[in-house]
Amino acid sequence: MTTEVRSLREFKMPDVGEGLTEAEILSWYVKPGDTVTDGQVVCEVETAKAAVELPIPFTGTVEQLFFPEGATVDVGTVIISVAVAGEAGAPSAPAAAPAPAAAAAEAEPERREVLVGYGPRTGGSQRRARRTTAAAPAPVAAPVAAPAPAPVVAPVAAPAPAVAVTGERPLAKPPVRKLAKDLGIDLRAVTPTGPDGVITREDLHAHAAAAAAPAPAEAPVVERAVEPAAAPVAVPGAGDVRVPVKGVRKATAQAMVASAFTAPHVTEFVQVDVTRTMKFVRRLKESGELGRDVRVSPLLLVAKALLTAIKRHPGINAQWDEAAQEIVIKGQVNLGIAAATPRGLIVPNIKDAGAKTLSGLAVSLGELIDTARQGKTAPGDMQGGTVTITNVGVFGVDSGTPILNPGEAAILAFGAVRELPWVHKGKVVPRQVTTLALSFDHRLVDGELGSKVLADIAGILEYPKRLITWG
Template sequence: MTTDVRSLREFKMPDVGEGLTEAEILTWYVKPGDTVTDGQVVCEVETAKAAVELPIPFTGVVEALHFPAGTTVDVGTSIIAVAVAGAAPAPAAPAAVPAAAAAPAEVEPERREVLVGYGPRTGSAQRRARRANGAAVAAPVAAPAVPAAVPVAPAAPVVPPAPVLPEGERPLAKPPVRKLAKDLGVDLRAVLPTGPNGVITREDVHAAAAAAIVEPVAAPAPAPVVEAAPALPVPTAAGDVRVPVKGVRKATAQAMVASAFTAPHVTEFVQVDVTRTMKLVRKLKETGELGAGVRVSPLLLVAKALLTAVKRHPEINASWDEAAQEIVLRGAVNLGIAAATPRGLIVPNIKDAGSRTLAQLAIGLGELVETARQGKTAPADMSGGSITITNVGVFGVDTGTPILNPGEAAILAFGAVRELPWVHKGKVVPRQVTTLALSFDHRLVDGELGSKVLADTAAILEYPKRLITWG
């Protein structure tokens, strides 16, 4: 016979952005008393990189929300408590209790840090029954009839550490498992795989996430939730308004200052006749050659022209390693697109954009822009960029001197396309003209290399057929 008991699980603010230290709770999707299931999204938080929805890694009833919406919480701090149903042996069946349970209660072992974002845990095995990396972990032994008793469980088997992967090697896992790990804040490199041929399974990820959660305790009465209204800028007597700088805007400001005062910027400009490119854009839209529903824009052709120029001059696809005092030549071109969102400027990137066809690039660009507009860009989509385009032309701006995205060697500003008088075939006629500006890190890129990349990009936009001959 068993008696249902409840234990309290604390879900801590995970590191959802590769080393971030805090996040602001934007919205709660649950309230005390609601039932939640494993994988259900319980809240949306904003980090210094993006807004992210957080799924909870266990099933139970919400006991308390520790912080109201609008609060900035440090990574590793518990944000929600959930009462999880469990079972314990009835007092009348002492023979079913392992011999280890008869031993005196041990002093709680020293707490130690584990996965980033889930805080410290102990080496105790007092948690619900589960599978951890293929090894069974015993369920907690509780005595409901004696409240003062401390549950003691058999010692958990030692779980071997995850194998150390060579630098740059990715753990083996299917895309859904990688997404689950990202949602739960689990580093796949720290997970011991149990699947065939060393593949990490969903169970492995859940086990790693559960192992980072503190042991259950008796469920207290639900704590009241203070639903504080978001802080609004308050005008001063003189009419001034102070707006707190946090989240994406704070990270952008810090990154731009670091970039401006670390990398020696050089910016070059060129005006180019893009009449043929604009005609090609219209033709692709009318014929639907790239596929049904695929969005075609001048930015798409600018991106393809830049990628072709980078292919011809791969030395510009580089980054500076300050610690090693080395130039790192990147293997893939992760093309960043600067996007203005209500939360500030973000730069998501299209992975390995240089290997994509024009149709594939169009699809990737459309998905990137739509996701950014919805504020759903994942932190992983904003890391690892190698070269960026900023489309200032959409604001009617001719050009600018863009600041490098930190860690990248170059950024291209695409200005407004205007009808201007232009010398064409010996006559002054109206043509579609734009201005391109390329900023680059002079530690990595000298004037010759930067000029060649900018000139090639302009030449392709003037005669887009070069995409075929040069690509």
């Protein structure tokens, strides 16, 4: 008679590289007792770079979740254990089974699970001292392994028959999952109406409306441990509101402080008559010259104007090498676009944007913005930027003094386009006007170079035909 030998495998928080040492668990897609397969996504985590789904590298039964949603975990810490079926063999004493499993676990350092978008690292990683709150995973395991998902939803007075906790992950597209997080809805409680049992946006709104309809005193209160979808609003008279600084917000704060106190910033401003540019944008939209599904906006023309100015003055596309005390003029332009997301400000970039046509730039810009809004920007897309555009005009802001992204020499702020009185052909007439602000690192860029670049951008936006003659 033979018996199946089962060993316990542990999955650790992957080494994300890029100097990151921790990640926050946003949500678990499995619970103890669920069956998982090699490559199945078991949880979503957020690093200082982006939110990433983690696939597990083996097949078995979930034994234990060591941390609840919302916990910040150091890289290399065990987050889940899985009972894995081994080879069939002759029955032996129960005590003998763990020994091979332990030996296998000890002999396995060559393979390191990594986040999606990163390759395996061969060398050891340096980590900062582990936080006392996450030092011992065992004490936290109890609430996670409980049958009811207590860390996710607070006790609810009203019955919730729709919450049928199964071992399967609810089917929904990434934007729908993001909306569910923003609304504080557990997808397992939603009745799907989409094809093949897929949860749609309408399902979420219907669920939210049904939950809010009775409005009793003890209405369901969802207390997710993940980051707030938007900045909490302080209610007058209700006291202070504290917002934990972590993930993307923490990384942004650290980067901006480092930039502000490392690079000597200089900012120049110019007002531009962009009436012709706005007409050009409308013409491109109506004619579909760049493609029927291509998104055309004033930002596209601003980006193209900046790229054209960089081609004429490549010294603005540079980095400061502190170790060598040299200015490194970059061979290609990786154009960053600052994007406001529920998790904070991120700056993904378009690789080698200077080599793209206007149509290709429009496609890349649309994809970049859509991906950022869905919270699915890959970590690699936020690395290697050389110059950035921040579009403060979408908030109705005229201008500002943008802070450089660390390692970059310049950042352009594009303000709101307003109809203002303007002297045109000797007469004061209403024209479409915007304000541009260019901040640059004065170690790399002197006033002459910065002024020429800003003047070129303004000149192109005033007369878009210069894109042809100057490009």
